[in-house]
Amino acid sequence: xxxxxxxxxxxxxxxxxxxxxxxxxxxxxxxxxxxxxxxxxxxxxxxxxxxxxxxxxxxxxxxxxxxxxxxxxxxxxxxxxxxxxxxxxxxxxxxxxxxxxxxxxxxxxxxxxxxxxxxxxxxxxxxxxxxxxxxxxxxxxxxxxxxxxxxxxxxxxxxxxxxxxxxxxxxxxxxxxxxxxxxxxxxxxxxxxxxxxxxxxxxxxxxxxxxxxxxxxxxxxxxxxxxxxxxxxxxxxxxxxxxxxxxxxxxxxxxxxxxxxxxxxxxxxxxxxxxxxxxxxxxxxxxxxxxxxxxxxxxxxxxxxxxxxxxxxxxxxxxxxxxxxxxxxxxxxxxxxxxxxxxxxxxxxxxxxxxxxxxxxxxxxxxxxxxxxxxxxxxxxxxxxxxxxxxxxxxxxxxxxxxxxxxxxxxxxxxxxxxxxxxxxxxxxxxxxxxxxxxxxxxxxxxxxxxxxxxxxxxxxxxxxxxxxxxxxxxxxxxxxxxxxxxxxxxxxxxxxxxxxxxxxxxxxxxxxxxxxxxxxxxxxxxxxxxxxxxxxxxxxxxxxxxxxxxxxxxxxxxxxxxxxxxxxxxxxxxxxxxxxxxxxxxxx
Amino acid sequence: xxxxxxxxxxxxxxxxxxxxxxxxxxxxxxxxxxxxxxxxxxxxxxxxxxxxxxxxxxxxxxxxxxxxxxxxxxxxxxxxxxxxxxxxxxxxxxxxxxxxxxxxxxxxxxxxxxxxxxxxxxxxxxxxxxxxxxxxxxxxxxxxxxxxxxxxxxxxxx
Numbered sequence: 001x002x003x004x005x006x007x008x009x010x011x012x013x014x015x016x017x018x019x020x021x022x023x024x025x026x027x028x029x030x031x032x033x034x035x036x037x038x039x040x041x042x043x044x045x046x047x048x049x050x051x052x053x054x055x056x057x058x059x060x061x062x063x064x065x066x067x068x069x070x071x072x073x074x075x076x077x078x079x080x081x082x083x084x085x086x087x088x089x090x091x092x093x094x095x096x097x098x099x100x101x102x103x104x105x106x107x108x109x110x111x112x113x114x115x116x117x118x119x120x121x122x123x124x125x126x127x128x129x130x131x132x133x134x135x136x137x138x139x140x141x142x143x144x145x146x147x148x149x150x151x152x153x154x155x156x157x158x159x160x161x162x163x164x165x166x167x168x169x170x171x172x173x174x175x176x177x178x179x180x181x182x183x184x185x186x187x188x189x190x191x192x193x194x195x196x197x198x199x200x201x202x203x204x205x206x207x208x209x210x211x212x213x214x215x216x217x218x219x220x221x222x223x224x225x226x227x228x229x230x231x232x233x234x235x236x237x238x239x240x241x242x243x244x245x246x247x248x249x250x251x252x253x254x255x256x257x258x259x260x261x262x263x264x265x266x267x268x269x270x271x272x273x274x275x276x277x278x279x280x281x282x283x284x285x286x287x288x289x290x291x292x293x294x295x296x297x298x299x300x301x302x303x304x305x306x307x308x309x310x311x312x313x314x315x316x317x318x319x320x321x322x323x324x325x326x327x328x329x330x331x332x333x334x335x336x337x338x339x340x341x342x343x344x345x346x347x348x349x350x351x352x353x354x355x356x357x358x359x360x361x362x363x364x365x366x367x368x369x370x371x372x373x374x375x376x377x378x379x380x381x382x383x384x385x386x387x388x389x390x391x392x393x394x395x396x397x398x399x400x401x402x403x404x405x406x407x408x409x410x411x412x413x414x415x416x417x418x419x420x421x422x423x424x425x426x427x428x429x430x431x432x433x434x435x436x437x438x439x440x441x442x443x444x445x446x447x448x449x450x451x452x453x454x455x456x457x458x459x460x461x462x463x464x465x466x467x468x469x470x471x472x473x474x475x476x477x478x479x480x481x482x483x484x485x486x487x488x489x490x491x492x493x494x495x496x497x498x499x500x501x502x503x504x505x506x507x508x509x510x511x512x513x514x515x516x517x518x519x520x521x522x523x524x525x526x527x528x529x530x531x532x533x534x535x536x537x538x539x540x541x542x543x544x545x546x547x548x549x550x551x552x553x554x555x556x557x558x559x560x561x562x563x564x565x566x567x568x569x570x571x572x573x574x575x576x577x578x579x580x581x582x583x584x585x586x587x588x589x
Numbered sequence: 590x591x592x593x594x595x596x597x598x599x600x601x602x603x604x605x606x607x608x609x610x611x612x613x614x615x616x617x618x619x620x621x622x623x624x625x626x627x628x629x630x631x632x633x634x635x636x637x638x639x640x641x642x643x644x645x646x647x648x649x650x651x652x653x654x655x656x657x658x659x660x661x662x663x664x665x666x667x668x669x670x671x672x673x674x675x676x677x678x679x680x681x682x683x684x685x686x687x688x689x690x691x692x693x694x695x696x697x698x699x700x701x702x703x704x705x706x707x708x709x710x711x712x713x714x715x716x717x718x719x720x721x722x723x724x725x726x727x728x729x730x731x732x733x734x735x736x737x738x739x740x741x742x743x744x745x746x747x
Contacts, residue, residue, distance in 0.1 A: 016715050016725035048714030192669035195711035230616075230653060231665075231710055233723055271612055271651035274708060288611035290650040306608070349671035349713035356714050387670060423670045423713070437673050441708065447650075575679070579731070 004037045004058035004082060008069075009051065009117060011044035011202045012234050013356075018070070019052035025071035026054075026078065035082070043203030045117025046108075047101060048356035050092050053117075056081045062095035104354055107373045109335055111343050112319045113359045116203030121238050124245040127206040133251055135322035139214045140259045147218040148174060151321070153329035155341040160186060160277075160314035161389065161418045162494075163340070163407040169311060172301035174219045176309035181221035183212055184305065184312040186282060187228035187235070190274040191390025192441065194421030196345040197315035199357050201228065201235035204319070205242035209265065211321030213251065216263045219311050224263065227282055229270045239267055274391075274445035278493045279312045281447070292447045293493035314419065316345055336362030340406035345420050348374045351381065352424040360405070367401040370424060381426035385509070389418025391438045391445075392498030394505025395431060414505040416498070430527035431510040432517055436464040438502035442495060453496030456487040460503060468528040472518040480507065526588040529573045533589050536577075538563045540585035547577035547586060596621055597629065601636050611637070611647055615654060624655040652707075659703035660696045662741045664721050669709030671716040680717045681706070683731035687738050701743055 008014070008023040026039055045053060050067030054074060057063045059081055066077060067090045077087045086097065093099040110116075119126035127133070139147055152167030173181065185208060189197040201208065212224050228236055243265055246252045254262045268286050275281045276291040283305045285291040304310025320342065324332050333341045340362040346369065349355050354375030360368075366386060370376065377383055385395040394415035396403065403409050410417045425434070443457040460483050463476045484500030491497050507514065516522045523531040536547075536556075543561040548554075555571050558564030566577070578586045600617050604610035618633070619625055625648050634641040648654040666681045684690075684704055688697050696703045712718045715727025719737075726737055 012725060013712055013714060013727075016712055016718070016727045048712075051715075189711065190708065192673075192709035193671050193713055194709070195713055198711040231707060268609075269613065269616060271616065272653035272707075273651050285612065286609055288609040288647070290646055347713060349716060350674050355671075390670070421670070421713075423674065425674060429674050434670075434674070437670070445708070579679075 004056070005040060006037060006078060007040045007042045007055040007057070009044055009053040009055075010041045011199060012232075013044055013048040013199075014051045014053065015234075017051035021071045022052045022054060022069045022074050025074055029075040029078070037078070037082070041120050041122070042117055043121050044199045044357060045093075046113065046199070046357035046359075047092060047104075047354065049354055050090070050101070053092070055093075056087075059084055061086055062097075063093075064091055064095070065093035065099065066090055067092035067101075101354070101375075104373055104375055107368070108359050109343050109361045110359050111323050111332075111335070112200060112207070112316050112345050113203070113357065114323065115207065116199060116357075119204065121203050121205055122241045124206060124242065124249060127204070131326060132206055132322075133210055133246075133249075135325040136210050136213055136251060137257060139217060139325050140257055140261065144174065144218045144220065147214065147325065150329050151218075151324060154324045154332040155329075155339075156317065156320055156324065156332070157340060157407060158313060159316035159320070159344070159419065161392065161416060163417060166313060166317055169301065169313070170215065170219055172299070173221075173309050173311040176302060178309050180223070180308045181219060182305045182308055182310040183216045183219060183221045183224040184279075184282070184286070184310060185212055185224070185226040185318055186277065186279065186312055186314045187226055187232075188270050188277045188282060189229060189232075189315070189419065190277045190445075191392075191419055191421050193347065193349055193387065193390055193423040194419050195347045195349075196357060196420045198232050198235050199347075200315050200319055200345070201232070202238055205235075205238045206246065207319040207322055208315055209239075209242055209246055209252070211318035212265065213256065213263055214321050214325060215311065215313070215318065217256075217261050221311065222261075222263050224265045225268050225286055225305075226265065227268045227270060227276070227286060230272065231270075236267065236269060243267070273447075274441075275447045275493070275495050278495060281493065282312065283310065290447070292449050293495075295492060316420070337404070337406045339408060344405060344417070346422045347420055348422050348424065350387075350423040351378045351426040351429070352376070353378045362406045363404050365402050365404050366396065369405065369422070370401070374424070377424070377426060379426065381428050383424065384427050384429060385425045385431065387415075387423040387425065387434065387502075388421070389416035389498075389501070390421050391442045392416055392494065392501055393418045393421075394501045395425070395434065395509065396505070397509040400509075414501065414508055416501070428525055428527070430468075430523055430525035431506045431513050432464065432468055432523075433525075433527050435503045435506045436461065436468055439464055439499070442499040446495060446499075450491045450493075450496055452487045452490030453492075453499065456483050456490070457496075457499050459483055460487075460500065464503070467514065467517050468523075469530045470517065470521045470528070472514075474518060476518065477507065477511075477514060532573060533568065534566055534571060534573065534575070534578055535587050535589060536564050536566060537585045537587055540583050542583055542585075544582070546580050546582070550576050550580045552576060593622055593629070594632070597632060598636075601633065605637075611639075611644070612651070615644070615648060619654060624658050626656070658696070658700070660700050662702050662722055664702055664704045664719060664738075665707045665710065666704065667710045667712070667716070667718040667720070668706045669711075669713060669716070671713035672709075672718055675716040677717045679731045680719060680729050680734065683734040684719065684738070687735050699743060701741070702738070 157163040280294040281291040300310040439461040548556040555567040604614040
């Protein structure tokens with residue numbers, strides 16, 4: 001029994017699932033029993049669906065991860081582990097035996113998430129122990145042009161969504177002559193359904209900071225900003241801790257590691273505006289103004305923050321940098337495809353069994369991601385579509401699941417790679433409703449500067465709402481396409497230019513569903529309230545009266561132990577009867 | 590307002606002369622005073638030598654700024670994609686019903702709760718999700734809502 005350690009995953013997802021209670025139970029236990037066991041905190045290993053997750057290490061059993069840990073049983077599991085007895089409960093990962101999700105992790109390749117779920121993100125020594133800040137030391141001994149060349153050679157493309165070559169972007173900014181330059185980290189992860197950046201910042205903030213210092217040195221900037229959403233309180237807290245620790249250790253501030261290079265890094269908290277993820281709007285927001293996009297050119301590399309040359313990359317891009325500098329461009333190119341080298345982090349959510357965070361080499365197929373890395377569908381409902389790229393992206397249908405993941409192949413489907421949100425949908429999801437959901441989002445978040453975006457998205461939303469209410473006409477479909485084309489042409493920034501994508505892709509792949517809503521006045525997925533009817537199946541109803549008692553408008557009648565009926569003229573389609581029936585006797589048509 | 594002026598002056602002193610400080614200044618003001626009243630914004634405008642319209646413009650652009658007083662506990666109902674496909678609407682309805690609120694009236698009479706929608710809380714794997722103050726509650730069902738809200742409620746609320 002030597003050096004046994006226990007780690008509890010305390011990222012937002014873990015805490016929401018009850019990880020703090022598990023941690024407290026372990027802490028209390030170790031204090032009472034005075035056991036020589038180290039209790040540590042870590043962040044998210046990516047398997048959010050198994051949270052809270054606890055890892056045991058150090059006995060002859062090797063490393064073992066327990067999923068869905070609870071405060072009542074965790075101390076017993078620890079005692080068993082110390083005694084060399086393998087736990088019987090939910091072993092999700094095991095070093096020496098077969099954990100039930102070993103295979104899911106084996107199909108991943110972790111560069112960006114190399115430390116997530118392994119180190120204590122608030123402990124800089126943990127990061128250093130895993131070669132942290134060694135890439136910075138190496139970079140400071142290199143010529144700044146050589147660094148840019150290395151990044152160019154790696155072929156790294158911006159992970160924020162558009163996929164612009166990072167090295168080239170750096171070169172543009174580096175070649176500007178100016179008394180002052182800035183680097184910015186875009187951590188305004190606004191796509192609903194995406195949480196890659198949150199997890200990276202919560203789990204390994206130093207990798208992003210180190211990437212930014214290296215970038216600043218290469219470009220010749222001495223001040224930087226991390227623009228992070230205020231909706232991510234833990235990410236902000238970990239960043240603050242990490243920045244002060246890096247300052248204390250001399251990785252930030254004046255004369256970094258004894259060199260002539262100085263760099264200061266600040267955090268700017270967002271205030272809740274999706275459009276601020278657009279780089280020119282983001283800079284307006286840092287300057288304290290309304291976050292309205294401005295015309296490009298001039299590009300930020302020429303005239304950015306406060307009119308000075310500025311380089312903006314997103315969280316994942318920055319986190320790749322130290323790894324590339326440490327291991328070299330050649331090594332990076334071993335993963336991924338010719339035009340999209342490296343890996344990509346995806347946030348899996350929706351109707352998938354293994355929802356959470358994964359990192360896979362580019363070039364993998366969507367099918368592999370969903371079935372071999374994500375564990376397949378959550379329920380017996382079959383797969384229908386995967387939504388990629390959030391409000392700027394689109395829905396990819398089952399027949400396109402062999403598409404490989406790289407910037408160009410995903411774009412060819414009509415969706416976009418985006419920042420990495422993947423929301424899996426099954427046959428219980430209505431595609432017209434999904435399109436309406438995204439249009440509602442972009443219409444709300446449009447800053448209002450361009451007429452086509454401001455009013456066009458509003459008109460599209462009205463049409464989609466009409467269709468979901470069963471009031472659509474065939475002409476609406478033509479109008480939607482016409483509006484889409486004009487919004488794309490008439491908008492200044494990415495928000496407007498991509499806003500019609502969710503509508504265009506669903507029209508392309510799921511037109512029959514639109515037609516069912518318009519012509520048959522029927523919602524095949526049973527989602528659109530106006531188009532569904534709740535009925536009671538007389539063969540299954542046992543007359544328990546529960547639905548009648550719960551119905552808020554008292555429109556269900558029937559005697560005890562006799563079949564109940566719904567008065568359709570009074571029914572508000574709230575779905576309460578459907579939810580409460582224990583005998584599946586209420587059906588939705 | 591009288592007590593507030595002292596507090597405001599303290600905050601203003603911290604940001605005076607710093608470039609790009611308007612948003613953090615408003616954020617801190619809101620954290621201290623609960624919301625941004627018309628008088629507060631006018632006072633800041635005067636002291637910062639900025640047009641009041643500019644302050645108002647910024648305050649109304651960002652969804653985080655509130656121009657009305659809000660309850661002691663802020664309930665954020667996530668309306669992200671994953672939550673939407675997991676029926677976040679029924680969660681929102683349960684929250685509003687439990688607190689006897691509506692789309693129009695989003696703060697309880699005893700000033701204990703304010704309910705708002707947010708685009709995405711980034712806890713998609715736990716959808717549907719709500720956040721009360723800093724704490725996230727995941728994998729919710731409408732039936733689970735009353736018990737959660739009870740922990741924060743006073744006798745008058747429910």
